[in-house]
Amino acid sequence: MERQIINKKKRVFSVEPNKSHSAAFTRKYISHLVPALKKLNMNKNSSQITQQTVKHEVDMALALSAQEFAWSRFLLQKLSSSKNPTTTTNSSSKGTQVLERPDKEGGDEEGEIEEKLRELQKLLPGGEEMNVEEMLSEIGDYIKCLELQTIALKSIVQDTT
Amino acid sequence: MSSRRSSRSRQSGSSRISDDQISDLVSKLQHLIPELRRRRSDKVSASKVLQETCNYIRNLHREVDDLSDRLSELLASTDDNSAEAAIIRSLLNY
Numbered sequence: 235m236e237r238q239i240i241n242k243k244k245r246v247f248s249v250e251p252n253k254s255h256s257a258a259f260t261r262k263y264i265s266h267l268v269p270a271l272k273k274l275n276m277n278k279n280s281s282q283i284t285q286q287t288v289k290h291e292v293d294m295a296l297a298l299s300a301q302e303f304a305w306s307r308f309l310l311q312k313l314s315s316s317k318n319p320t321t322t323t324n325s326s327s328k329g330t331q332v333l334e335r336p337d338k339e340g341g342d343e344e345g346e347i348e349e350k351l352r353e354l355q356k357l358l359p360g361g362e363e364m365n366v367e368e369m370l371s372e373i374g375d376y377i378k379c380l381e382l383q384t385i386a387l388k389s390i391v392q393d394t395t
Numbered sequence: 396m397s398s399r400r401s402s403r404s405r406q407s408g409s410s411r412i413s414d415d416q417i418s419d420l421v422s423k424l425q426h427l428i429p430e431l432r433r434r435r436s437d438k439v440s441a442s443k444v445l446q447e448t449c450n451y452i453r454n455l456h457r458e459v460d461d462l463s464d465r466l467s468e469l470l471a472s473t474d475d476n477s478a479e480a481a482i483i484r485s486l487l488n489y
Contacts, residue, residue: 384458
């Protein structure tokens with residue numbers, strides 16, 4: 235009976251079994267996040283649980299579960315260097331900008347694309363420090379991991395309300 | 396006054412991005428972004444795909460922020476014993 239419950243809990247997420255890569259990530263993500271949250275919950279009385287601390291753990295779990303990707307290393311660096319975490323949406327551009335900024339010549343299709351690429355770079359952790367090829371290969375995986383992270387978080391939150 | 400064309404015509408190290416790379420990226424993204432998958436048209440412009448990608452990523456970020464806020468609320472609530480117990484129970488069951 236107990237085993238059934240444990241197995242049932244493991245199947246909380248609807249991850250397609252043939253997408254083993256996604257399943258592996260989700261498994262890793264949960265295995266990082268849940269203990270971290272448990273710890274936070276246990277130390278609740280000594281230190282305040284703020285949105286920032288939870289967000290920090292959320293991002294940390296993401297970075298730790300996807301270490302095969304360059305963006306996760308950048309994310310990890312960012313998280314470890316500041317205990318006051320910034321949200322993933324605010325990445326500081328300290329590296330050299332990979333794409334040069336063309337002069338605005340008005341409605342230039344190429345210019346538009348380059349601009350959008352730059353925006354994309356800013357959204358990807360470490361995007362501005364990667365060369366273009368790296369960024370292109372990493373962006374797809376980043377999106378997939380973000381989606382899986384969202385699914386995992388939803389399961390946790392909905393499970394307990 | 397020299398006017399600078401887009402960087403593709405200048406040698407600037409790793410910053411040149413070729414048409415091929417762009418179309419590779421665009422086709423990859425088209426499959427990933429739900430918004431674009433629905434359209435299912437090959438005529439979506441590169442700039443549109445990139446825009447939708449940026450929007451999608453920002454939405455995902457927002458969703459994650461929102462979910463982690465809710466999570467922190469759940470964890471912080473000490474008054475509501477049932478919620479707290481439920482969290483602890485579900486976390487411990489892993």
